[in-house]
Amino acid sequence: xxxxxxxxxxxxxxxxxxxxxxxxxxxxxxxxxxxxxxxxxxxxxxxxxxxxxxxxxxxxxxxxxxxxxxxxxxxxxxxxxxxxxxxxxxxxxxxxxxxxxxxxxxxxxxxxxxxxxxxxxxxxxxxxxxxxxxxxxxxxxxxxxxxxxxxxxxxxxxxxxxxxxxxxxxxxxxxxxxxxxxxxxxxxxxxxxxxxxxxxxxxxxxxxxxxxxxxxxxxxxxxxxxxxxxxxxxxxxxxxxxxxxxxxxxxxxxxxxxxxxxxxxxxxxxxxxxxxxxxxxxxxxxxxxxxxxxxxxxxxxxxxxxxxxxxxxxxxxxxxxxxxxxxxxxxxxxxxxxxxxxxxxxxxxxxxxxxxxxxxxxxxxxxxxxxxxxxxxxxxxxxxxxxxxxxxxxxxxxxxxxxxxxxxxxxxxxxxxxxxxxx
Amino acid sequence: xxxxxxxxxxxxxxxxxxxxxxxxxxxxxxxxxxxxxxxxxxxxxxxxxxxxxxxxxxxxxxxxxxxxxxxxxxxxxxxxxxxxxxxxxxxxxxxxxxxxxxxxxxxxxxxxxxxxxxxxxxxxxxxxxxxxxxxxxxxxxxxxxxxxxxxxxxxxxxxxxxxxxxxxxxxxxxxxxxxxxxxxxxxxxxxxxxxxxxxxxxxxxxxxxxxxxxxxxxxxxxxxxxxxxxxxxxxxxxxxxxxxxxxxxxxxxxxxxxxxxxxxxxxxxxxxxxxxxxxxxxxxxxxxxxxxxxxxxxxxxxxxxxxxxxxxxxxxxxxxxxxxxxxxxxxxxxxxxxxxxxxxxxxxxxxxxxxxxxxxxxxxxxxxxxxxxxxxxxxxxxxxxxxxxxxxxxxxxxxxxxxxxxxxxxxxxxxxxxxxxxxxxxxxxxxxxxxxxxxxxxxxxxxxxxxxxxxxxxxxxxxxxxxxxxxxxxxxxxxxxxxxxxxxxxxxxxxxxxxxxxxxxxxxxxxxxxxxxxxxxxxxxxxxxxxxxxxxxxxxxxxxxxxxxxxxxxxxxxxxxxxxxxxxx
Numbered sequence: 001x002x003x004x005x006x007x008x009x010x011x012x013x014x015x016x017x018x019x020x021x022x023x024x025x026x027x028x029x030x031x032x033x034x035x036x037x038x039x040x041x042x043x044x045x046x047x048x049x050x051x052x053x054x055x056x057x058x059x060x061x062x063x064x065x066x067x068x069x070x071x072x073x074x075x076x077x078x079x080x081x082x083x084x085x086x087x088x089x090x091x092x093x094x095x096x097x098x099x100x101x102x103x104x105x106x107x108x109x110x111x112x113x114x115x116x117x118x119x120x121x122x123x124x125x126x127x128x129x130x131x132x133x134x135x136x137x138x139x140x141x142x143x144x145x146x147x148x149x150x151x152x153x154x155x156x157x158x159x160x161x162x163x164x165x166x167x168x169x170x171x172x173x174x175x176x177x178x179x180x181x182x183x184x185x186x187x188x189x190x191x192x193x194x195x196x197x198x199x200x201x202x203x204x205x206x207x208x209x210x211x212x213x214x215x216x217x218x219x220x221x222x223x224x225x226x227x228x229x230x231x232x233x234x235x236x237x238x239x240x241x242x243x244x245x246x247x248x249x250x251x252x253x254x255x256x257x258x259x260x261x262x263x264x265x266x267x268x269x270x271x272x273x274x275x276x277x278x279x280x281x282x283x284x285x286x287x288x289x290x291x292x293x294x295x296x297x298x299x300x301x302x303x304x305x306x307x308x309x310x311x312x313x314x315x316x317x318x319x320x321x322x323x324x325x326x327x328x329x330x331x332x333x334x335x336x337x338x339x340x341x342x343x344x345x346x347x348x349x350x351x352x353x354x355x356x357x358x359x360x361x362x363x364x365x366x367x368x369x370x371x372x373x374x375x376x377x378x379x380x381x382x383x384x385x386x387x388x389x390x391x392x393x394x395x396x397x398x399x400x401x402x403x404x405x406x407x408x409x410x411x412x413x414x415x416x417x418x419x420x421x422x423x
Numbered sequence: 424x425x426x427x428x429x430x431x432x433x434x435x436x437x438x439x440x441x442x443x444x445x446x447x448x449x450x451x452x453x454x455x456x457x458x459x460x461x462x463x464x465x466x467x468x469x470x471x472x473x474x475x476x477x478x479x480x481x482x483x484x485x486x487x488x489x490x491x492x493x494x495x496x497x498x499x500x501x502x503x504x505x506x507x508x509x510x511x512x513x514x515x516x517x518x519x520x521x522x523x524x525x526x527x528x529x530x531x532x533x534x535x536x537x538x539x540x541x542x543x544x545x546x547x548x549x550x551x552x553x554x555x556x557x558x559x560x561x562x563x564x565x566x567x568x569x570x571x572x573x574x575x576x577x578x579x580x581x582x583x584x585x586x587x588x589x590x591x592x593x594x595x596x597x598x599x600x601x602x603x604x605x606x607x608x609x610x611x612x613x614x615x616x617x618x619x620x621x622x623x624x625x626x627x628x629x630x631x632x633x634x635x636x637x638x639x640x641x642x643x644x645x646x647x648x649x650x651x652x653x654x655x656x657x658x659x660x661x662x663x664x665x666x667x668x669x670x671x672x673x674x675x676x677x678x679x680x681x682x683x684x685x686x687x688x689x690x691x692x693x694x695x696x697x698x699x700x701x702x703x704x705x706x707x708x709x710x711x712x713x714x715x716x717x718x719x720x721x722x723x724x725x726x727x728x729x730x731x732x733x734x735x736x737x738x739x740x741x742x743x744x745x746x747x748x749x750x751x752x753x754x755x756x757x758x759x760x761x762x763x764x765x766x767x768x769x770x771x772x773x774x775x776x777x778x779x780x781x782x783x784x785x786x787x788x789x790x791x792x793x794x795x796x797x798x799x800x801x802x803x804x805x806x807x808x809x810x811x812x813x814x815x816x817x818x819x820x821x822x823x824x825x826x827x828x829x830x831x832x833x834x835x836x837x838x839x840x841x842x843x844x845x846x847x848x849x850x851x852x853x854x855x856x857x858x859x860x861x862x863x864x865x866x867x868x869x870x871x872x873x874x875x876x877x878x879x880x881x882x883x884x885x886x887x888x889x890x891x892x893x894x895x896x897x898x899x900x901x902x903x904x905x906x907x908x909x910x911x912x913x914x915x916x917x918x919x920x921x922x923x924x925x926x927x928x929x930x931x932x933x934x935x936x937x938x939x940x941x942x943x944x945x946x947x948x949x950x951x952x953x954x955x956x957x958x959x960x961x962x963x964x965x966x967x968x969x970x971x972x973x974x975x976x977x978x979x980x981x982x983x984x985x986x987x988x989x990x991x992x
Contacts, residue, residue: 005955007992009969012957016966115992119957121964 006108007115011098015119018094022054023047023144024122028109030063030102032130033072039130040076040095046140048081048089051148057094059116061109063102069130070097084137105215107208110222117200124148125200126155129191134242142236143194146286154226154233155194156283158186159241160290163389163397164299166241167382170401172260172353173220179408179415180267180274181227183281186235189219189259199231208265212368216255217262224266227281228273237287256378257371264360264371275416304383305339311376318373322359327351334380344384346407352377353408354415361419456646456688456712457749458907460897461546461819462495463756466503466525467512467863468843469822471854476861478843478854480521480530484537486846489879491541493825493890494897498538499546499648501757503531507557507617511757511841513548513650514555514618518635535643544645546690551632552651553618561619565606577611577622577657588613588663594786613654613663623655623672633679640680646688649673649710652703653693665699673709688712690751694763697741707745715741715750715816717764720773722754722810723796724765726803726982727776729940731922733769735913738814749907750816754807755824758837759788760796782832792840794827799871801827802982805892806937809984812900813926813935815911825893826882829872834864842867845874852878899961899986905931914948921946921979932989934958938979947974950989958987 007015025043029036040058047056062070074097081088096116100108110127117125124147128135146152159166166187173188195203203225208214214221226233267274312319312335319328330348337343356374360367389397452458470482480503490498502512503525512522521531538545554561563572582600590596591613600609601616611620621628636647656668673689680687688711691703697717703710718741721733744750760777762770770787777796778789789796797803804827811818823844831839842864846853852866852874859866866874882888900906909928916923920940926933932953938944950956950970958967967987977985 005992007957009971012966012969012992016968019965020963119959119966119990119992 006100006111008098011096011112012119014096014098015116018057018096018120020055021057021094021120021122022124023051023056023148024059024113024117024120024125025056025140026059026061026109026113026116026125026127027073027130028061028063028100028106028113028127029065029069029073029130031065031067032069033065033067035133036069036130037072037076039128039132039135040073041078042135042137043128043140044076044078044093045081045084046137047093048078049137050141051144052090054148055091057096057116057120057122059113060095060097061100061112062097063100063105063109073097107211107214107216107218110214110218111204111209114200114204117197118204122197122200124194124196126194127192132191132241134240136239139192139238142238142287143192146234146236147194147196150234151196151232152194152234153196153199153231154223155286156185156187156223156233156235157190157192158235158237158285158287158289159190160237160239161241163392163394164386167385168255168259168378171349171381171385171404172378173263174401175350175405175408176263176353176357177224177227178405179412180277181224181270181281182274182277182279183227183233183283184405185223185283188223189217191219192238193219193222194236195222195226196231199226199229202229211265213258213261213265215258217258217260220259220262221266224263224270228266228270233281234284234286237285237289239290252378253372253375256375257368260356260374261367261371264357264367267357268361271419275420299382299386301383301386302339304379304386305342308342308376308380308383309335311379315373315376318365318369319377321364322370322373323352323355327355331377331380334384339383340387342380342384342387344381346404347411349381349404350407350411352381354411354418358415358418451686453686454747454749455544455686456497456690456817458901458904459497459544459712459749459817460495460900461497461499461751461817462490462493462822463499463501463753463819464490464822465501465511465757465841467501468841468854470844470846471857474856475524476855476857477524477863479524480526480534484530484534486844487534487537487541487543491543492894493820494894494901495820496542497544497546497646499819500548502548502550507555509555509617510615511837513550514553514557514615515550516555516557516559518554519638532642539643545643546646546648547639547644548650549632549636549639549647550650551621552654553612553614553620556617556619565603565610567606568608574625575622575628576619578606579609579611582609585611585657585659585661585663587661588657592786611657613651620654620657623668629672629675633676636676636680637683640684640687644687646690648690648692650692652691652710653695653699665693665695665702670702670705670709673703674705677705677709690714694761696764697737701742701744704744704748707747711747712749712751712817715752716761718750718814719753720760720762720765720769722807723760723777724769724773725922726806726939727773729920731919731937731939734810734814734922738911738913751819752811752814752816753819753821754811755791755793755796755821755840756819757821757841759785759790759840761786761788763787780832785837790830790832790837790839792828792830793821793824794872794877795829799827799829800982801889802980804889805896806939806982806984808893808896809935809986810922810937812896813906813933813984813986814924815906815909815926817907820893825890826879827872827877827889829867829869829877831865831867838864845878847880848875848878853880895962902961903931903933903988904928905933909933916946916948918944918946920944923948932956933961934987934989935984936977936979936987937984938982941981943978943980945976945978947976950975953989956989956991959990961986961988 060073100112124144126143146155177188178184334344466483467478469478470486471478472482503522504515505517505520505522506512506514521528535545560572560575563570564576582598588599601612603610612618653664655672656666657663658666691710691713693700693703694716700713703713717737721737724733762773778784783789783791843854843866882890905926905928909926912925914923922937924935951972953970957969
C-alpha cells in the first residue's frame with residue numbers, strides 16, 4: 001500500500017528541476033486575484049534587488065482557487081526589471097504552483113512550503129500573505145536579510161497598524177506569550193514570517209498537521225515552536241499593514257478558536273519550557289519603526305457590548321465550568337454595567353485568560369466549545385479597551401499595553417500553580 | 424632476579440584513565456564500535472619529529488589534526504613496542520613499553536590524550552599468539568627444560584607434532600617447528616621462526632597476557648586488535664586453528680574486560696571463512712568486532728569481473744552475528760592483500776588480474792596498495808571506497824590510501840605498502856627532516872605515485888582531489904547510522920554489472936547502487952514497495968523522480984555509484 005503523501009508527483013518533479021536554493025518564498029493562495037499579482041511582483045523585485053546572486057524560488061500552494069489566482073501567479077512576472085531596478089536578474093527565476101487540499105487551510109499550505117524548503121535545502125525562507133496590499137520589495141530584504149545574512153532562525157514581523165487594529169493580538173496573544181515564553185512579540189500571529197531551513201525541517205517533523213487550529217492558527221504555532229526550541233529569533237519592521245476587504249470579513253469566533261486554540265495547544269506542548277524559564281528572551285528589532293497614525297478602523301461599540309452582555313448571560317452555565325466564581329462574578333458585574341462606562345480591568349482580563357488556559361489544559365469540556373465561550377468575553381474586553389483608549393496616541397497605547405503585560409507577569413505564578421495542580 | 428627482569432616490564436604503571444578519557448567515555452554509547460571509522464597507522468612511517476628518519480609518537484601527535492579532519496574517529500596503531508623489528512614490530516620483546524625509536528611512555532600518553540581530546544579513540548595491537556625470540560620469557564624458556572618459564576612456549580623433541588597445521592608464511596617458512604640450538608629442542612611457531620608461539624595451555628601465560636592488557640587499558644587505550652587469534656591453542660589431530668580452547672581463552676579475557684573496563688572492545692584478526700569467524704563473536708561474549716576477510720578480495724574481484732556475484736555470494740553466506748557485535752571491513756592494510764579465503768580458481772584470477780608480475784605476490788597474497796591495484800583509476804578508487812563505506816561493518820582506512828599513495832614491491836616482505844607518509848612535495852615528502860638516506864624506508868618517488876605528485880599538501884589545496892573527496896564521503900557516511908547499524912538487502916536487477924542494495928534502520932531507508940563496470944550502464948530496479956518515496960541523492964542533496972509502481976530506471980557512468988535516501992513526504 002502506498003504511504004500517505006501530500007506532495008504531488010508533478011510538484012516533486014518540478015522541485016527536482018529547481019534543485020538546491022538559497023532563498024524560498026512561499027505565497028499560499030485561495031481566491032486572491034485582486035491582490036496577488038502585486039504581491040508576486042513585489043516579491044520578484046525584492047529578490048532581484050536584494051538577493052541578485054542567490055538561487056531563489058517562489059512556491060505557491062493554492063487551495064483550489066476558482067477565480068484564476070494560480071494563473072495570475074504564474075503569469076505575474078515583471079517584464080522589464082530595468083524599469084524598476086538598475087539591472088536584470090542574473091539567474092533563472094522559478095515560480096512553482098501546486099494544489100493543496102482546501103480543507104487543510106493555510107496549515108496545509110505551510111506544510112507544503114516547509115517540505116519544499118527541506119527538499120530544496122533552502123537556507124532562508126519566508127511566507128508572504130497574498131492579501132498584503134501594502135507590501136513593497138523592501139519587505140523581502142527586511143524579512144530575509146536577518147535570516148540569510150545574520151543567521152537568525154525565526155523572524156516575526158512588526159507592522160505599523162491603526163491603534164485599534166489587531167486587538168486579539170494585543171490583548172491575548174502578545175501578553176500571554178510574553179509572560180510564558182518570555183518574548184515580547186508585537187505580532188506573534190502575523191501573516192508574514194521568516195525562518196531558516198533548519199527551523200523549517202524541525203517544524204515539518206512535528207505531528208500537528210491534523211490539528212484543527214493549524215488551518216489558520218499556524219502563525220502562533222510556528223512562533224511558539226521557534227521560541228520553545230530556543231531558536232535565534234528576532235523581529236523586523238515591515239511598515240504599514242493594510243487590510244484587504246477579505247481579511248475584515250473573518251469571523252471572530254473562528255479566529256479566536258484558531259489562534260487562541262493554537263496558543264493553548266502550544267502551552268501544553270511546551271510546558272516544560274515555559275514553566276522552567278526564568279530569563280526573558282531578547283528579540284532584536286531590525287528596521288526603523290515609524291509611529292504614524294493610520295486611518296481609522298470602524299467599530300460598533302454598542303453592538304459589541306450587547307453581544308458581550310448577551311453572551312455572558314446565555315453562556316453562564318458553561319462559563320461557570322471554566323472560570324472561578326470570583327472571576328465570573330466580576331465579569332457579570334461588568335456585563336451588567338453601562339456600555340459607555342464599561343471597564344474590564346487588566347487584572348480581571350489577565351485572570352480570565354489564565355483561567356481559560358487552565359481549563360483548556362484540564363479539558364473541563366470540549367475544547368472548541370471552551371474557546372467559543374471566550375468570544376463574548378473578549379468582546380467585553382474590546383469594548384472597554386476602545387473606550388479607555390479612544391483619545392490615546394499610539395505611543396501612549398504602547399505604554400498601556402506594557403502595563404497589561406506586567407499584569408500578566410504579576411499573575412503568572414498563580415497561573416503556573418493552577419496549571420500544575422491536579423484537578 | 425628473574426622476576427625483576429621480567430616483571431620490570433610493569434614498573435611503569437598508569438593512573439587508571441586520564442581525565443581526558445574519563446570525560447571522553449562518560450555517557451559514551453557502549454556499542455560505539457559499531458559506528459567506528461578506523462584509520463590504520465604505522466607510527467614508524469607516519470611522521471618523524473626528531474629527524475632520525477623514523478616516525479614517532481610526537482610526530483603522530485603533530486598530525487592528529489589532519490587525521491581528525493579526515494573524518495575518522497578511531498586510530499589503529501601497528502605495534503610500537505620494543506622489538507628487534509624482524510617482522511616490523513609484530514615480534515615483541517617487551518609488551519609494556521614503547522620502542523625507543525618511537526618515543527617514550529610519556530609520548531604515548533600525550534598521543535592518547537590528544538587523540539581523545541579530538542574525539543578519537545585508540546586501538547592498539549595485542550600480539551597474543553607469539554613473542555619475539557628476543558623476549559626475556561623466551562630467553563629464559565630456552566635455557567633448559569626445567570626452567571620455570573619453559574612451559575610458556577610450545578616445545579617438542581621432534582617436528583612431527585601437529586602435522587595438519589598449515590604453514591602461513593609459505594614464502595619463507597618450511598615448517599611450523601624451528602630447532603633451537605640452545606635448548607636442543609624444537610619450538611612451535613605459526614609465523615616467522617623468530618616468533619615462537621606462546622603456550623595458552625599454561626594458566627600463567629593467560630594471566631600474564633591479562634596483565635599486559637590491564638597495563639594498556641589503565642593507560643587509556645580504548646581497544647585491542649587481537650593479532651593472529653585463531654592460532655592460540657594447538658591440539659593433535661586438528662589443524663590447530665579455531666579450537667574450542669582458543670575460544671575459551673578469549674571468553675575469559677572478555678569477561679575480565681567487561682568487568683573492569685566497560686566500553687572497550689576486542690577486534691579479532693581471524694583470517695577465516697565467515698562461518699569460522701562467527702565463532703569469535705561467541706554469544707556476544709567473545710570478541711566485539713572481527714575482520715571480514717573473505718569479503719575484501721571479492722570486492723576486488725567484482726570490480727574486475729564487472730559482476731556483482733562474488734560480493735553477493737559471500738555476504739549471503741555470512742552468518743548473523745550477535746546484536747552487540749560488528750564486522751570490520753577493509754580494502755587494504757599493512758599486510759599483503761590476502762587470498763587465503765578464496766578458491767584456487769579465484770586466486771589464480773586475482774593473481775592474473777592484479778599481480779601479473781610475480782614480484783607483487785607474497786605468501787598467499789598481493790603486496791600492493793589500493794591506487795596501484797586500481798591502475799590509478801580515480802573512478803575505481805572511489806567506487807571501492809564507496810563499497811567499503813556503504814556495506815555493513817565498521818570500515819578501516821589504511822594510511823596513505825586517502826591520497827592514493829603508491830607502493831614499492833621491490834622493498835621486500837610487506838615493506839612496499841608501509842613506506843613513509845607523503846605530506847608534501849618537498850624534503851622527504853615532509854615526513855622527516857633527516858637526510859634522505861637515513862629514512863627507515865625509501866619514499867615512493869616515481870612520476871605517477873611519487874611524493875612530488877601525490878601528497879597531502881597539494882591535495883588539501885584542491886576541492887576535487889581524492890583527499891577532499893574522501894572527506895566528503897566520510898561526512899556523508901557519518902550523516903546517518905544506517906550504514907553502520909542498518910540491515911542489508913540485495914536487489915537483483917537483471918543487469919549483473921550493477922550491485923544494488925538497501926540499508927535500513929528504523930524508518931530510514933538508503934538505496935545504494937554501484938556500477939561495477941568500465942562502461943555506462945542502465946539498470947531498472949523494483950522499488951515498488953517504496954512507492955511514493957522520493958530518492959534524494961546524498962552527496963548533492965538533489966531530488967530524483969518519485970518512486971512509483973513501475974521499474975525505476977537509473978543510468979550510471981563507468982564505475983559510478985549513488986547513495987539515495989528514500990524519503991517520505
